[in-house]
Structure formats: structure tokens, C-alpha cells
Amino acid sequence: MLxxxxxxxxxxxxxxxxxxxxxxYKRETSxxxxxxxxxxSSITELQDLxxxxxxxxxxxHEIDGKYVYNSSTIVFDFARLVxxxxxxxxxxxxxxxxxxxxxxxLARM
Amino acid sequence: MLxxxxxxxxxxxxxxxxxxxxxxYKRETSxxxxxxxxxxSSITELQDLxxxxxxxxxxxHEIDGKYVYNSSTIVFDFARLVxxxxxxxxxxxxxxxxxxxxxxxLARM
Numbered sequence: 001m002l003x004x005x006x007x008x009x010x011x012x013x014x015x016x017x018x019x020x021x022x023x024x025y026k027r028e029t030s031x032x033x034x035x036x037x038x039x040x041s042s043i044t045e046l047q048d049l050x051x052x053x054x055x056x057x058x059x060x061h062e063i064d065g066k067y068v069y070n071s072s073t074i075v076f077d078f079a080r081l082v083x084x085x086x087x088x089x090x091x092x093x094x095x096x097x098x099x100x101x102x103x104x105x106l107a108r109m
Numbered sequence: 110m111l112x113x114x115x116x117x118x119x120x121x122x123x124x125x126x127x128x129x130x131x132x133x134y135k136r137e138t139s140x141x142x143x144x145x146x147x148x149x150s151s152i153t154e155l156q157d158l159x160x161x162x163x164x165x166x167x168x169x170h171e172i173d174g175k176y177v178y179n180s181s182t183i184v185f186d187f188a189r190l191v192x193x194x195x196x197x198x199x200x201x202x203x204x205x206x207x208x209x210x211x212x213x214x215l216a217r218m
Contacts, residue, residue, distance in 0.1 A: 029155045036158060040149030046138045049145060053165040060162055 010071075016094045018069050020078070024086040025067040032059055075099065079106030119180070125203045127178050129187070133195040134176040141168055184208060188215030 036056070043049055070077070081087040082103060089107075092100050145165070152158055179186070190196040191212060198216075201209050 029158075033152055033155065033158055036161075037149050037152055040146050043142055043146055046142065049142055049165070050169060052145075053162070053169055056158070056162040056165065060159060 013095055013099070014069070014071065017074055017078075020087065020091055020095075021067055021069055023091060024081045025063075028084075028086045029063065032063070075102050076106060078103045079109075082107040122204055122208070123178070123180065126183055126187075129196065129200055129204075130176055130178055132200060133190045134172075137190075137193075137195045138172065141172070184211050185215060187212045188218075191216035 036052070039052060039055075043052065066077070066080075078087065078092060079102075082089060082092075089100065089104055092103060095103075145161070148161060148164075152161065175186070175189075187196065187201060188211075191198060191201075198209065198213055201212060204212075
């Protein structure tokens with residue numbers, strides 16, 4: 001019974017978690033696009049162009065792994081997104097309260 | 110005597126070759142900066158941003174090796190630059206005529 005409840009909760013929570021993850025993903029990638037467009041518009045030297053390339057390499061690598069839902073790391077992933085400003089705690093309110101508390105505590109560390 | 114002449118010619122010619130190489134370098138890198146600025150300004154999707162990243166990776170790799178003076182490949186290097194439009198044959202006129210002929214022939218291949 002407990003196990004069934006847990007599975008049912010987990011599926012619902014996973015769906016919510018994925019939606020929240022998508023919100024943060026869209027927010028971070030939109031901000032990245034805006035920041036790259038802005039930075040690119042003022043480039044006049046080749047070294048600035050290679051700096052832009054380095055920045056894109058780092059961001060691409062970072063973003064590639066960051067938004068893949070993983071049930072064993074999602075609490076830490078959300079805490080990181082809150083800490084970085086891509087999510088606020090209000091947006092997690094549909095998740096179970098103990099999960100939100102954990103995320104909130106981790107985000108303050 | 111022949112060898113001495115050859116060395117003397119070579120030093121002068123190398124200096125000219127390096128200047129011409131710099132002209133093409135400035136021309137290609139300025140065009141690249143302008144093209145990246147232009148392309149970046151119209152990016153709205155993440156996949157376009159990653160395409161820009163791929164393009165920068167390719168161009169950086171290409172340009173890194175392309176403008177290093179190498180006496181054994183310079184004729185081919187100039188032919189390539191002429192073919193790509195970064196140099197025109199008129200700009201090579203201070204080089205020895207037989208060198209210009211070789212470059213011109215290679216650029217037409």
C-alpha cells in the first residue's frame with residue numbers, strides 16, 4: 001500500500017518536476033541567447049570572438065547535462081537552479097512539502 | 110653565388126610574403142567578426158546558438174593554422190587564399206614573377 005502510494009506520488013511528482021525543469025531550461029537558455037547576442041554585437045577584435053567561443057563551449061557543456069531529469073539527483077538539481085536564480089521556490093510549490101524543504105535548505109548552503 | 114642570391118632573395122621575399130599574409134589575415138578575420146556579429150544578432154533558438162558554436166570551432170581551428178608562415182607551403186597557402194578570395198593576385202606582385210605564376214596556376218586548379 002505504501003509502495004503503491006509512493007509510486008503514484010512519484011509519477012505525479014515526476015511530471016511536475018519535469019514541467020518545472022522545463023521552465024528553468026527555457027529561462028536559462030533565453031537569457032543565454034540574449035547575453036550572447038548582446039556580447040557578440042560589441043565584438044571588434046578576434047580575441048573577443050575566441051572568448052565568445054570559449055564561453056559557448058562551457059555553456060553548452062553545462063546545459064547539456066543540467067536539464068536531464070534524474071530522480072536520484074533532482075533535489076540537488078533544483079537547489080542549484082534556485083541558487084543560480086533560474087527558479088524560485090514558489091515555482092516548486094506543487095511538489096511535496098518535504099521535498100521543497102530539502103531543496104530550500106540545500107539552496108541556502 | 111647562386112645559393113647566396115637565393116638566400117638574399119628569400120629573406121626579402123619572406124618579408125613581403127609575411128606582409129601579404131597579414132593583409133589576408135586581417136581581411137579574413139574582419140569578415141569573420143562581421144559575419145558572426147550579423148549571425149548572432151538574429152539568433153532566437155538554442156539550436157542556432159549551438160550552430161554558431163560549431164561554426165566558431167571550425168573557423169578557429171582553420172584560422173589557427175592558416176596564417177603561420179611556412180616557406181615550404183607558402184605557395185600553396187597563397188593559392189588557397191587567392192582561391193578563397195582573401196587575396197588577389199595584384200597583391201602578390203612584389204614577389205618573384207615565377208612564384209606569382211605558380212600561385213596563379215595553383216589558384217586556378
